[in-house]
Amino acid sequence: MRTAVGIIGAGPAGLLLARLLHLAGIDSVVLESRDRAYVEHRQRAGILEQGTVDALRAAGAGARMDREGLRHDGIELRFAGRRHRVDFSGLAGGRSVMVYAQTEVCKDLIALQTKEGGPLLFEAEALAVEGADTDRPRIRFRHAGREDVLECDYAVGCDGFRGVARDAFPAALTRTFERTYPYAWLGILVDVAPSHDELVYARHDRGFALLSMRSPHVSRLYLQVPAGTEAHEWRDDDIWAELERRIETTDGRRLERGPITQKSVTPMRSYVHEPLRYGRLLLAGDAAHIVPPTGAKGLNLAVGDVVTLARALTHEQETGSARLLDAYSATCLRRVWQAERFSYDMTTLLHRAPDATAFEDRLQLARLERIASSRAAETDLAEAYTGFPFD
Numbered sequence: 001m002r003t004a005v006g007i008i009g010a011g012p013a014g015l016l017l018a019r020l021l022h023l024a025g026i027d028s029v030v031l032e033s034r035d036r037a038y039v040e041h042r043q044r045a046g047i048l049e050q051g052t053v054d055a056l057r058a059a060g061a062g063a064r065m066d067r068e069g070l071r072h073d074g075i076e077l078r079f080a081g082r083r084h085r086v087d088f089s090g091l092a093g094g095r096s097v098m099v100y101a102q103t104e105v106c107k108d109l110i111a112l113q114t115k116e117g118g119p120l121l122f123e124a125e126a127l128a129v130e131g132a133d134t135d136r137p138r139i140r141f142r143h144a145g146r147e148d149v150l151e152c153d154y155a156v157g158c159d160g161f162r163g164v165a166r167d168a169f170p171a172a173l174t175r176t177f178e179r180t181y182p183y184a185w186l187g188i189l190v191d192v193a194p195s196h197d198e199l200v201y202a203r204h205d206r207g208f209a210l211l212s213m214r215s216p217h218v219s220r221l222y223l224q225v226p227a228g229t230e231a232h233e234w235r236d237d238d239i240w241a242e243l244e245r246r247i248e249t250t251d252g253r254r255l256e257r258g259p260i261t262q263k264s265v266t267p268m269r270s271y272v273h274e275p276l277r278y279g280r281l282l283l284a285g286d287a288a289h290i291v292p293p294t295g296a297k298g299l300n301l302a303v304g305d306v307v308t309l310a311r312a313l314t315h316e317q318e319t320g321s322a323r324l325l326d327a328y329s330a331t332c333l334r335r336v337w338q339a340e341r342f343s344y345d346m347t348t349l350l351h352r353a354p355d356a357t358a359f360e361d362r363l364q365l366a367r368l369e370r371i372a373s374s375r376a377a378e379t380d381l382a383e384a385y386t387g388f389p390f391d
């Protein structure tokens, strides 16, 4: 099997890259280890930055998002029984975010790819990338019970944090940067209208809580729990009681309850793999970097990477110049490190470490007070939350 660009992984990064290449007239093949239903229903992110919204529209994948997505012009911070709204429209130059679930982004892109694009093979597991430093990289994969090889001009690892593409980078070329956190997120999906019309980020002495949503009828709620927690350890009633405690305000607002349809635990990690390119192998999205979800950046970083990569591959095809491809890693890493910084700041601002001292508690509250009382501090949050421009 042969193609111009071999893409490993049909998450948001791999699917959008295939779509952008198709629009530029460049052939690709996508290999995805899971089946279609699994990819379309895997609950993950749900906040799209302005740049992501613009990229999906430009790719012709924005019609349902524009009909069903919810535009948000702010978030609410809750701390010490107080509520403070960060108003993006007044602070971030008219930029906003869109609430539209990652499951729906993937469904839209899969529908386009299967209708108009190149081959998208489900249950096709990449085993290794070989010859990345040659003119003909190869992806060895297993599909329908037998091994095969995909030869390509470029191989792209969009295979997430647990993928195989990174393994093809020589150790001598690679640097990794990592931080783990002593807590995780217990997330529930609930068939009930959101209790608040914007996201609520709550800092509490018992730990962080987040009120989010996936649609006008489906709420997504999170609780900080110790790292290593299993979802089944939490009974539904205990989750609701804990959420109520952590989002408490002095005005006595209550949470809307409903049937919990899904419960899962998301670990918290920061990770960057440098560089993003070795020869004719490129990494994009979670394959190259992970952020804790507090800043809602993971999916948006993946989109930023593949927009940059598609532009570089198109430029090479049209002009014969590899200038943008040569700059790909450095271009993306500038944005990645800004997102790492913001995600780390939001995480340490709002979560309570198990060994937190009274001094650190007071510092957290002082940082929150600063955001609530300084336009400069609030602007910094609003600009980062609504997204760094794609280069």
Ligand SMILES: Cc1cc2nc3c(=O)[nH]c(=O)nc-3n(C[C@H](O)[C@H](O)[C@H](O)COP(=O)(O)OP(=O)(O)OC[C@H]3O[C@@H](n4cnc5c(N)ncnc54)[C@H](O)[C@@H]3O)c2cc1C
Binding pocket: 008, 009, 010, 011, 012, 013, 014, 031, 032, 033, 034, 039, 043, 044, 045, 046, 047, 102, 124, 125, 126, 127, 158, 159, 160, 161, 162, 163, 164, 265, 266, 267, 284, 285, 286, 287, 293, 295, 296, 297, 298, 299, 300, 302
């Ligand atoms: C459990 C979890 C929960 C998350 N929750 C949130 C959240 O609440 N909020 C938030 O903002 N962000 C969240 N994120 C982050 C966000 O979802 C990711 O940043 C985003 O999915 C990145 O997209 P991607 O395409 O780079 O990687 P992925 O979405 O991980 O896609 C990678 C794809 O590659 C496939 N693959 C892996 N290995 C192979 C192989 N060997 N061969 C072929 N295919 C392979 C996988 O099956 C997958 O489909 C979460 C991430 C995870 C893992």
